[in-house]
Amino acid sequence: MTEKQENILNAALTLFAKEGYTATSTSKVARQAGVSEGLIFRHFKNKEGLLQAILQQGETRIKELFIPILTTEDPKEAIRLTLEMPFSVTESEFEFWKLQFKLKWELEYNNPEKMQPLQQALTTAFQQLGYETPELEAEFIMVFLEGVSTAIIKDNMSDKRKFKEFLVQKYKI
Amino acid sequence: MTEKQENILNAALTLFAKEGYTATSTSKVARQAGVSEGLIFRHFKNKEGLLQAILQQGETRIKELFIPILTTEDPKEAIRLTLEMPFSVTESEFEFWKLQFKLKWELEYNNPEKMQPLQQALTTAFQQLGYETPELEAEFIMVFLEGVSTAIIKDNMSDKRKFKEFLVQKYKI
Amino acid sequence: MTEKQENILNAALTLFAKEGYTATSTSKVARQAGVSEGLIFRHFKNKEGLLQAILQQGETRIKELFIPILTTEDPKEAIRLTLEMPFSVTESEFEFWKLQFKLKWELEYNNPEKMQPLQQALTTAFQQLGYETPELEAEFIMVFLEGVSTAIIKDNMSDKRKFKEFLVQKYKI
Amino acid sequence: MTEKQENILNAALTLFAKEGYTATSTSKVARQAGVSEGLIFRHFKNKEGLLQAILQQGETRIKELFIPILTTEDPKEAIRLTLEMPFSVTESEFEFWKLQFKLKWELEYNNPEKMQPLQQALTTAFQQLGYETPELEAEFIMVFLEGVSTAIIKDNMSDKRKFKEFLVQKYKI
DNA sequence: GATGAATGAGTTTTCATTCAT
DNA sequence: TATGAATGAAAACTCATTCAT
Numbered sequence: 001m002t003e004k005q006e007n008i009l010n011a012a013l014t015l016f017a018k019e020g021y022t023a024t025s026t027s028k029v030a031r032q033a034g035v036s037e038g039l040i041f042r043h044f045k046n047k048e049g050l051l052q053a054i055l056q057q058g059e060t061r062i063k064e065l066f067i068p069i070l071t072t073e074d075p076k077e078a079i080r081l082t083l084e085m086p087f088s089v090t091e092s093e094f095e096f097w098k099l100q101f102k103l104k105w106e107l108e109y110n111n112p113e114k115m116q117p118l119q120q121a122l123t124t125a126f127q128q129l130g131y132e133t134p135e136l137e138a139e140f141i142m143v144f145l146e147g148v149s150t151a152i153i154k155d156n157m158s159d160k161r162k163f164k165e166f167l168v169q170k171y172k173i
Numbered sequence: 174m175t176e177k178q179e180n181i182l183n184a185a186l187t188l189f190a191k192e193g194y195t196a197t198s199t200s201k202v203a204r205q206a207g208v209s210e211g212l213i214f215r216h217f218k219n220k221e222g223l224l225q226a227i228l229q230q231g232e233t234r235i236k237e238l239f240i241p242i243l244t245t246e247d248p249k250e251a252i253r254l255t256l257e258m259p260f261s262v263t264e265s266e267f268e269f270w271k272l273q274f275k276l277k278w279e280l281e282y283n284n285p286e287k288m289q290p291l292q293q294a295l296t297t298a299f300q301q302l303g304y305e306t307p308e309l310e311a312e313f314i315m316v317f318l319e320g321v322s323t324a325i326i327k328d329n330m331s332d333k334r335k336f337k338e339f340l341v342q343k344y345k346i
Numbered sequence: 347m348t349e350k351q352e353n354i355l356n357a358a359l360t361l362f363a364k365e366g367y368t369a370t371s372t373s374k375v376a377r378q379a380g381v382s383e384g385l386i387f388r389h390f391k392n393k394e395g396l397l398q399a400i401l402q403q404g405e406t407r408i409k410e411l412f413i414p415i416l417t418t419e420d421p422k423e424a425i426r427l428t429l430e431m432p433f434s435v436t437e438s439e440f441e442f443w444k445l446q447f448k449l450k451w452e453l454e455y456n457n458p459e460k461m462q463p464l465q466q467a468l469t470t471a472f473q474q475l476g477y478e479t480p481e482l483e484a485e486f487i488m489v490f491l492e493g494v495s496t497a498i499i500k501d502n503m504s505d506k507r508k509f510k511e512f513l514v515q516k517y518k519i
Numbered sequence: 520m521t522e523k524q525e526n527i528l529n530a531a532l533t534l535f536a537k538e539g540y541t542a543t544s545t546s547k548v549a550r551q552a553g554v555s556e557g558l559i560f561r562h563f564k565n566k567e568g569l570l571q572a573i574l575q576q577g578e579t580r581i582k583e584l585f586i587p588i589l590t591t592e593d594p595k596e597a598i599r600l601t602l603e604m605p606f607s608v609t610e611s612e613f614e615f616w617k618l619q620f621k622l623k624w625e626l627e628y629n630n631p632e633k634m635q636p637l638q639q640a641l642t643t644a645f646q647q648l649g650y651e652t653p654e655l656e657a658e659f660i661m662v663f664l665e666g667v668s669t670a671i672i673k674d675n676m677s678d679k680r681k682f683k684e685f686l687v688q689k690y691k692i
Numbered sequence: 693g694a695t696g697a698a699t700g701a702g703t704t705t706t707c708a709t710t711c712a713t
Numbered sequence: 714t715a716t717g718a719a720t721g722a723a724a725a726c727t728c729a730t731t732c733a734t
Contacts, residue, residue, distance in 0.1 A: 694734105695733105695734085696732100696733100696734095697731105697732090697733090697734100698730105698731085698732085698733100699728105699729105699730085699731080699732100700728100700729100700730095701727105701728090701729095702726105702727080702728080702729100703725100703726080703727065703728090704724100704725090704726080704727095705723105705724080705725080705726095706722105706723085706724065706725090707721100707722090707723085707724085708720105708721100708722095708723105709719105709720085709721095709722105710718105710719080710720080710721105711717100711718090711719080711720100712716105712717100712718085712719100713715100713716085713717095713718100
């Protein structure tokens with residue numbers, strides 16, 4: 001991957017996350033990336049291809065983020081790590097996540113399977129802890145996760161720390 | 174409001190909800206509404222004006238939906254009604270809600286104040302029920318609400334009934 | 347001529363003079379006149395018809411302005427009145443004249459015959475005063491008239507009085 | 520400046536001069552220039568930008584035309600050259616001048632400063648020739664110049680040669 | 693690999709005009 | 714007489730994409 005190629009990807013990520021995929025023109029991407037418009041098409045075939053390239057990176061990133069949760073033996077830790085995940089998004093990952101959420105709504109691009117491993121892990125964890133309906137408990141967490149993520153990424157939750165502590169206590173983990 | 178004006182609003186609501194605001198052309202709206210394209214601009218000034226008109230209707234609809242929750246005396250009922258709300262969205266209101274969520278992400282159009290009265294009512298309810306941190310409990314519900322709504326509207330939750338019962342039991346309401 | 351009809355004519359005169367014929371939309375005229383857009387077409391058939399109606403008034407006005415010059419017996423007075431004419435345009439006639447000049451250029455609408463009687467009168471006047479080439483002298487004045495009018499109407503001549511005196515002296519009239 | 524760019528400028532000059540700026544559509548310009556309509560906007564940003572580009576060329580052209588008048592040492596020659604200027608407009612410059620006059624009226628685009636150097640030179644010339652009120656004499660010529668130019672460009676003066684000789688004799692130059 | 697000129701189809705918007713009421 | 718809803722054609726402008734260099 002050449003430097004210009006990376007420039008394009010970064011510019012596109014930033015702009016797609018800020019303005020949305022449809023509303024971002026390729027010429028804007030080119031300008032922001034400091035390259036000619038034609039180059040985008042040479043490297044990524046078309047606008048759609050550019051998006052796919054970004055999404056590809058995303059899938060990889062998400063899998064990485066799940067590794068600690070999927071590999072821990074301790075069920076309580078699995079739950080705690082899951083709940084803490086949205087609170088630990090760093091500034092640099094912010095754009096990436098925002099894009100994921102935006103695209104989910106804008107393009108109905110959705111890929112629920114990529115969340116499946118996490119939900120499975122949570123089900124197992126609740127099972128090990130002896131909950132009556134572990135599947136529903138896991139689904140509850142997944143649903144909740146969507147809400148917190150939105151609150152943090154989009155609505156700028158006011159006091160993240162207090163809310164996180166509240167969660168941990170609720171689950172006694 | 175003439176009949177054609179309503180046709181335009183309905184067509185726009187449907188299409189904006191399905192394809193997104195930016196991706197929907199005014200010519201498409203006109204075709205779907207069965208009117209000339211010019212009429213859209215005569216009635217709503219521009220595409221943005223058309224959107225605002227829809228949003229206006231939305232604000233009104235949301236206030237209506239909140240009335241029962243805000244007027245009940247029984248704190249348990251307030252919480253129950255809130256949790257049940259996303260499950261009771263009828264087919265006909267589906268589009269409207271989908272649009273609300275889409276726009277929230279696509280245009281970063283956001284108006285958190287419209288949810289404020291609900292959050293306040295929940296806080297009061299938890300207070301009356303003697304919860305230790307009623308504000309956080311209310312925020313928890315609000316965040317969760319976002320998640321369930323998304324799950325229902327976007328991801329097509331598999332077994333709504335079971336999940337709803339699970340919730341009611343969790344809150345013993 | 348009803349009141350609304352006059353309103354339309356006045357609004358059109360003002361707007362055509364300010365923005366030009368092509369650049370003025372019929373809807374703007376209607377708004378400024380305080381009438382519905384349809385009424386313009388009922389009364390004047392189309393935009394072109396509205397223009398013609400204004401022009402018609404103009405022809406009449408111009409003939410009126412020429413009367414004193416064409417009827418005087420004194421050749422010197424004829425010349426003097428001609429030279430003074432552009433300096434005596436009152437505020438209220440300003441718009442009308444501006445429109446005449448604008449249209450001359452914008453629509454190549456031109457009707458040199460309407461100036462013919464004046465040029466003829468000047469030729470006669472110079473003849474009576476014993477000039478060698480009265481036709482050319484008259485043409486000279488006509489050409490000059492165009493220049494002064496433009497200077498006054500468009501370029502806002504700085505010191506009209508001084509310039510006028512200078513002219514009178516030049517022709518010893 | 521590519522060939523197509525020049526085609527656009529030439530087409531625009533011709534059409535703006537013939538039909539006026541507002542009345543000339545960009546699609547017409549494109550057709551006449553033998554290019555796609557989009558290219559106009561790529562090169563000149565918008566219709567206004569296209570106009571500005573033409574005007575820019577105009578300012579340069581005007582300065583060139585004034586050089587001989589501004590550099591001659593002989594006051595009589597300065598005056599003579601000025602008076603002759605409108606008579607010596609060649610076929611090829613006709614369009615350019617027509618546009619200048621049209622725009623002056625259509626868009627109230629006006630830039631009296633560009634004529635200032637000429638007026639100054641005339642004042643000096645009349646001073647050197649011992650005229651009593653050189654400023655007014657210069658202003659007189661300038662005003663007259665406007666008239667002759669209009670007569671030639673717009674009204675197609677009938678016998679240019681005779682009129683020119685008449686002028687020269689009047690000023691004994 | 694990289695540029696930037698060029699395109700054609702499409703977008704939002706304007707406008708003169710018609711017509712039912 | 715007067716309105717204002719409605720239209721169809723055209724206006725200015727944008728955009729993804731291609732291509733010669």
